[in-house]
Amino acid sequence: MTDEIKRLKELVDSSDNIVFFGGAGVSTESGIPDFRSTDGLYHQEWKYPPEVILSHTFYESNPEEFFRFYRAKMLAPDARPNAAHQKLAEWEAEGRLKAVITQNIDGLHQAAGSRTVLELHGSVHRNHCERCGKFYGLDHILHTEGVPRCSCGGIIKPDVVLYEEGLDQRTLEASVRYLAEADMLIIGGTSLNVYPAAGLIRYYRGRKLVLINKSPVARDLAADLVITDPIGETLAQL
Numbered sequence: 001m002t003d004e005i006k007r008l009k010e011l012v013d014s015s016d017n018i019v020f021f022g023g024a025g026v027s028t029e030s031g032i033p034d035f036r037s038t039d040g041l042y043h044q045e046w047k048y049p050p051e052v053i054l055s056h057t058f059y060e061s062n063p064e065e066f067f068r069f070y071r072a073k074m075l076a077p078d079a080r081p082n083a084a085h086q087k088l089a090e091w092e093a094e095g096r097l098k099a100v101i102t103q104n105i106d107g108l109h110q111a112a113g114s115r116t117v118l119e120l121h122g123s124v125h126r127n128h129c130e131r132c133g134k135f136y137g138l139d140h141i142l143h144t145e146g147v148p149r150c151s152c153g154g155i156i157k158p159d160v161v162l163y164e165e166g167l168d169q170r171t172l173e174a175s176v177r178y179l180a181e182a183d184m185l186i187i188g189g190t191s192l193n194v195y196p197a198a199g200l201i202r203y204y205r206g207r208k209l210v211l212i213n214k215s216p217v218a219r220d221l222a223a224d225l226v227i228t229d230p231i232g233e234t235l236a237q238l
Contacts, residue, residue, distance in 0.1 A: 004227050005237045011208050011224065012238070015184040018097040020088055021201060022231075023190025025213055027104050029082040029232035033073075046073075055163040063147045063155060070141075070158065075124055076106060077142060083236035084188065085112035092116065099178040103190065103197050105160050118175050120167055120197045126159035167196060176203045184208040188231040192217050 001009075012018065024034040046069065052058055053069045081089075089112040091097035099116045100109050107125045109117045127136040131154025141148055141158065148156040161167055179185065185204045191213060192198040201221075211217050212227045212234050227234055 001237060004225065005234070007225050008210060008227070008234070009238055011184060011210060012091070012096065015208060016096055017181060017183040017206075018091060019099050019101065019178050019182040019185050019204070020097060021101045021179075021185060021187045021190070022084075023103045023188075023192075023194070025189025026082075026084050026102070026231055027079070027106055027108055028189070029084065029230055030076075030079045030106075030108055032076045032079050032104075032106055032108075051163055056165050059157075059162055067147055074105075074160070075138070075142065077138065079106060079108060081108045081112035082232040084232040084234075085109055085114070087235040087238060089113035098182065099175075101175045101178065101200065103194060116178075118171050118178070120161070120171060120175065120200075122158070122160040122168075124158060124160060127156050128159060129154040130157050131155075172200070175200050179203040180205055182206050184210070186210045186212065187217070187221075188212040190217075191215055 028034050046053070047065070048058070053066055059066045085108050088097060088100055088109065092114055099118060100114050101118045101120065102109060103120050105119065105121050105124050107123050125138045127141055128134065129150035129152060132150060132152045134150050134152070136156050140156070150156055179200060180203050182204060183206045185201065185206060185208070187201065187210070189212070190198070192201070209221060209223045210225045211221065211223045212229065212231045214228065214230050216228065
């Protein structure tokens with residue numbers, strides 16, 4: 001066990017109100033591509049740039065192309081939780097970790113057993129008819145072609161925050177509350193480039209801050225511990 005891992009263990013063992021704030025790097029070890037890495041979606045060929053396709057305007061004007069991209073690139077039904085998801089769920093079961101705040105939409109934290117998961121950007125597992133509000137799971141989207149339609153004829157929209165759309169206010173408020181009350185914050189698998197989500201960490205008032213990410217974090221933060229390694233690989237050592 002390295003000195004960094006020993007220090008991380010000490011910090012976790014002395015905490016009983018941990019909040020985890022995570023990004024795409026938490027899921028890459030489960031085989032889900034990161035948008036902004038060198039092999040991520042932003043660096044692949046497509047008819048339109050991903051940030052255009054994943055905008056509310058594009059969804060409204062060209063739903064066929066939106067759903068073609070969405071099914072091909074945004075859904076990973078065979079992905080499974082990795083060591084990071086499992087360790088966080090374990091800490092929650094022990095009463096140490098109070099909430100996972102995630103920018104991911106894949107539902108892997110819940111699949112690992114985490115209960116208090118605040119999904120800032122929504123989830124691919126929730127879909128609703130825009131006309132009548134009927135709920136549909138991920139399987140329905142996977143097993144349809146073209147624009148998915150409800151039995152009432154309305155378009156079924158994924159509960160995923162697109163570009164030009166605002167974050168859910170209740171999720172934001174809950175995130176702020178958990179961050180403000182935490183005695184330890186672990187930021188993992190994110191370079192804190194995505195706003196407004198990344199701005200939430202300013203509400204953390206505790207003294208123990210840990211950063212775990214493969215690449216350097218984009219902002220200067222007074223962290224107690226910085227580990228520049230994949231988060232699943234790191235937490236698996238605890």
